[in-house]
Amino acid sequence: MKRFVLLSAVISLSVLSACTTNSSTAPSFDDVLISRRSIRAYEPGREIPEAQLQELFKATQNAPSWANFQPTKYYAAVSKEAREAVLDLIGGNKNSAVNASVLLISTFERGKSGFFQGQQTNELAEEWGAHDNGLSNAYLILKARAMGFDTLIMGMRDSDGLRAQFNIPENETITAVIALGYRAEEPRDPVHKPLDEFVKFF
Numbered sequence: 001m002k003r004f005v006l007l008s009a010v011i012s013l014s015v016l017s018a019c020t021t022n023s024s025t026a027p028s029f030d031d032v033l034i035s036r037r038s039i040r041a042y043e044p045g046r047e048i049p050e051a052q053l054q055e056l057f058k059a060t061q062n063a064p065s066w067a068n069f070q071p072t073k074y075y076a077a078v079s080k081e082a083r084e085a086v087l088d089l090i091g092g093n094k095n096s097a098v099n100a101s102v103l104l105i106s107t108f109e110r111g112k113s114g115f116f117q118g119q120q121t122n123e124l125a126e127e128w129g130a131h132d133n134g135l136s137n138a139y140l141i142l143k144a145r146a147m148g149f150d151t152l153i154m155g156m157r158d159s160d161g162l163r164a165q166f167n168i169p170e171n172e173t174i175t176a177v178i179a180l181g182y183r184a185e186e187p188r189d190p191v192h193k194p195l196d197e198f199v200k201f202f
């Protein structure tokens with residue numbers, strides 16, 4: 001009888017600890033939002049396994065886009081040579097991104113979002129492409145954080161140089177380079193505007 005009670009206790013504890021482990025390893029959505037910050041120092045020499053990169057991009061594909069055109073594309077510099085080529089084309093951001101595991105060039109195809117049967121739909125025209133690209137990038141950086149990675153979106157980059165280096169077609173607009181890796185610093189929380197400057201309720 002004593003043995004049975006002991007065995008039951010061990011089994012119960014194992015189940016409890018498995019649940020606790022699962023819930024503690026998967027961050028809540030709010031944790032992801034709050035802990036995602038722009039990281040400007042990465043751990044050197046750390047790779048991200050290909051399977052995890054695939055998982056990241058598959059999740060990013062859930063981002064909405066105009067008529068589901070999915071205009072965003074990524075060019076992933078994974079090899080040392082490719083990363084070095086990108087680092088030389090991001091000016092002063094090089095110091096921040098030098099140890100990133102992967103550098104992503106984010107682009108969107110023009111003439112897709114904001115258009116219907118080839119005609120501009122409203123005054124925002126191609127800006128809808130940038131809008132949809134931003135949504136994809138937002139999904140990407142949040143999924144990256146949920147997976148334990150960190151990111152830095154960099155708008156300061158040499159788009160002509162990147163286009164030439166990675167054969168990016170002329171019908172794609174290059175928006176940002178995104179550093180992806182493992183944080184080597186704890187960032188400060190940015191100051192956010194008071195809510196009443198951000199939203200007006202009617």
Ligand SMILES: Cc1cc2nc3c(=O)[nH]c(=O)nc-3n(C[C@H](O)[C@H](O)[C@H](O)COP(=O)(O)O)c2cc1C
Nearest residue numbers: 036037038039040093096153154155156176187190
């Ligand atoms: C479109 C865009 C371009 C950015 N470009 C740069 C950049 O070139 N260099 C940089 O260090 N940070 C860049 N940032 C990061 C912002 O400075 C950062 O998001 C902002 O200060 C808020 O901080 P947080 O991301 O930690 O919340 C960029 C962010 C966005 C969204």
